[in-house]
Amino acid sequence: MRTTKVLIVDDEVEFASTLSERLSLRKYDAKAVYCAEDAFAIARSNPPDVVLLDLKIPGMEGTEIGKIIKQFNPAIQIILLTGESENKIISENLGKDISDYIVKPVEIGELTKKIDNAMKEKEKLDHSKGQP
């Protein structure tokens, strides 16, 4: 199993960078960006496998960003980071552009499990795409 490329998109710099470092320590290829534009740039130049996306980034809804990123590669898995457990936006988008969600503050074990699951899904999609 190759290294999972994780992109963290959150305007809370300290949160995003620290989480990125913690994932890196756990052998993930993690990267943190703090605005939508940077996220799109990375998605274009070095597409990630899994995107951890804050529900609210200044200037844009998390789901909007997710939608745009998915346009680069629909196989990219998006996990929403949210402050509350039950949310209309999540329930409306879950299973469409959003494959999963996790509530802040996050339990690192739970998060890695979700990332791994998303990665499996991504590989499945890549596989079916690579072998038409």
Add this chain to the structure above:
Amino acid sequence: MRIWKKLMVGFGVYVTLAAIIGIFAYVELRTITKRFTVVEVADDITNIILEVRRFEKNFLLYKDDDTFQEIKKYLAVLTDDTDKIRKEIIKEVGTDNYEMMKNAIAEYDFQINILSKNFKLQKEFISKIGVLTRSIEKNLSGDVLNSFLIVRKYEKNLMIYRDKDIYATLINTLNSPKFATAEVNRYRSLINGLFKLYREEQSSIEKIRSKARNIQTFTEDLSKRERANITTILSRSAILLLFAVLTIIILGTAVNIKIANSIATPLKQLEGITKKIATADFSKRIDVRGKDELASLGTAFNQMQDQLQNTMRFLELANEKLRESRAQLVETEKLATLGRFSAGVAHEINNPLAIINEKAGLMKDYIDMSEDFPNKEKFNVMLNAIFDSVRRCSSITHRILGFARKTDITPEAINLNSLVNEVLKFLEKEILYKSIRLELELSEALPVIKSDKIQLQQVFLNIIKNAADAVEEGGLIRISTGIKNNTTFQVSVEDNGYGIPKEMLKNIFEPFFTTKEKGKGTGLGLSISYGIIKKLGGNILVKSEQNKGTTFTVEIPV
């Protein structure tokens, strides 16, 4: 009776009584007038009788025809007058007496006629006697003549005294043989006739006087009787009139007072009740009696009062409801504002909390990777304390966010019994673990309720979880559902746990208030449940006794 009828009766009583008295007085006056006529006639008759008696004396004295005619004239008047008041007389003295009086008058008339004839005959006889005696005296002489002259003396005495003895002497003398002549025989028969006339005259006069006295007594008596009658009638009338006037005054007044009362009493009652109504006192009703306008007014008034009272009650109720719903609205609004504010705070705290969590996590990552260093174990303990605190904080922020987000109610059909069972499934593990006895008294006849399922779930989860937390191992939780007054659903959760101290009961719905150990409860469960139930228009009641148990009753309007 209608009022105008009553008034007419009151007026009619006076009019009728006055008319009766009037008619009575008129009849009495008429009677008296008639009686007076009778008296007048009776007086007339008496006067006429007196007049007749006067002429009668003259007639007996002068024996003339003029006086006789006068008597006849008055007798005719007497007969007329008697006929005039025939009825009254008959009424007064009876037919027999009237007839007797009539007969008396007739007899008197008859005897006067006889007397008149008698007088004429006497004159005739006397003149014949004069002529005859002159002839006899011429033919006689001597002793015989002297004897005859004595006879003539007897004759004069007889005419003056009309004596029986003189008559006998005269006839005896004439019977002597010396007077045996045809002329003397004629003379004797003339004397006989004359004496016979005298006797007849006497008898007639006696009869006349007797009858006249009869008539006189009769008429005088009649007159006296009539006057007495009039006096009686007058005094009787006076008494009856007095009585009638008193009757008018007493009866008329009594009737009118009764009528006035029958009109005034209901009006007074109406006035009293109206005053009471003016002070919003609806306790009294008009006691409707009879069928007059006042009775219908009373009925209408009572209806109006009922209507008014109903309206007042309705308005009071509506006002009460309005006040309640306004209070509820204010409370809901307060809750919503508090919710938004809390949500804002929770959101703002949650992000730094996430940072703390990550930083501490990174620290732990590095420590885990490091070789042993002094106090490594201490750092681990401290980091775990930080994680615990983060979890505590995040459970608070998540609950606040979870509640605040749900400001809208999404109603759906819910069966409360199924809801309770669903909630119990969430708590299955805990109930088993503590070997809690669960008693369910779920009413089967529970209608479906339209409400927000998720929010209600949250409420019952909170309450039942509290109960499970409150009881010891092997404790009891009894859950019952039911419906009260067809208006309110009731779900009661009863436990036999440690209960809530009395002084804390008033605080249990306040946010962050908890009787659980530190770190075991956020103090938000009941507060949020209370908020939810209030938002749904219901109520949560609590009864608790320390070391005996607690009962929470959730009421939800149908």
